[in-house]
Amino acid sequence: MSSDYLTLLFIAIMIVLFIQLIVNYVSSRKQSVEVDVPRKIISKIRCVHGDYETEREYHEGDFVGKIEGACPKCGAELIIDTIYTKYFRQTTQSRK
Ligand SMILES: [Zn+2]
16 A cells, blocks of 8 residues: 555656656746747837937836937927837848
8 A cells, every 4th residue: 555655656756757857958948949030129218298218228217208408400308209129130121
């Protein structure tokens, strides 16, 4: 009776180890794919009157709706309109 229990426990441990091995393998493959694509976080800044907009690299503390200074055209407030990630693909860019 006790040997049956030990066999069952052994099989259970083997199954858990096997599943862990698969999970580790899949997650390590995913990580290497993500690292290969170069990317930049961009903050898009827009005048509240809509006559001027610019983009710059994201700085720590940026958020949508943050006032970023005065518009060079009309003097109204410039606010951060969008924050997004830009991906750079080197292989397809040089083709025309
Ligand atoms: Zn403006």
